[in-house]
Amino acid sequence: GENVEQHPSTLSVQEGDSAVIKCTYSDSASNYFPWYKQELGKGPQLIIDIRSNVGEKKDQRIAVTLNKTAKHFSLHITETQPEDSAVYFCAASQSNTGKLIFGQGTTLQVKP
Amino acid sequence: SAVISQKPSRDICQRGTSLTIQCQVDSQVTMMFWYRQQPGQSLTLIATANQGSEATYESGFVIDKFPISRPNLTFSTLTVSNMSPEDSSIYLCSVEDLGYYGYTFGSGTRLTVV
Numbered sequence: 001g002e003n004v005e006q007h008p009s010t011l012s013v014q015e016g017d018s019a020v021i022k023c024t025y026s027d028s029a030s031n032y033f034p035w036y037k038q039e040l041g042k043g044p045q046l047i048i049d050i051r052s053n054v055g056e057k058k059d060q061r062i063a064v065t066l067n068k069t070a071k072h073f074s075l076h077i078t079e080t081q082p083e084d085s086a087v088y089f090c091a092a093s094q095s096n097t098g099k100l101i102f103g104q105g106t107t108l109q110v111k112p
Numbered sequence: 113s114a115v116i117s118q119k120p121s122r123d124i125c126q127r128g129t130s131l132t133i134q135c136q137v138d139s140q141v142t143m144m145f146w147y148r149q150q151p152g153q154s155l156t157l158i159a160t161a162n163q164g165s166e167a168t169y170e171s172g173f174v175i176d177k178f179p180i181s182r183p184n185l186t187f188s189t190l191t192v193s194n195m196s197p198e199d200s201s202i203y204l205c206s207v208e209d210l211g212y213y214g215y216t217f218g219s220g221t222r223l224t225v226v
Contacts, residue, residue, distance in 0.1 A: 102154045
């Protein structure tokens, strides 16, 4: 079955710097890759996603890149702000199954 | 996106008892999912619940422990049966949101078993 590895487990940056979180997946049949942000005491919130027919997607300060050959995808956050501090999860799935396989999570701390 | 309401938001239960968690969606959805998030850990899929059929359980999860109901296209329940402290986790409901072609999560039920 699918396996998703996520790195780093913790990431601390200064406000205004960029943050990059990387994930690798094992199942070449996976074609949908969402990223979720989870704040303390809340459920995961989808922040951006990408499908396998696209190599990059951007939404304001957030971007995701996908390398299907290498089976890895990355989240890029530019101009980080303290409110970006949270746990971020990547996931992979085959879109017709709906089953999301999550990475281990990255705790991002943005220092003011 | 779809709005999901989960009840209860948190509970403290005695070992050996059962708790039923409710998931209500503000729109009709075909696929509903139940996840478990153990303390400080990632999310693990428990089962997929489609209306009108038996839930499909992932490896390591069984119906006797986590019975699921899906009576209509907007509602589902997950029961955690015969609880032990190891069942202390956040239980999350998720739906396939055809409005934006992604998956939305509820805010979760924080369960502590003592």
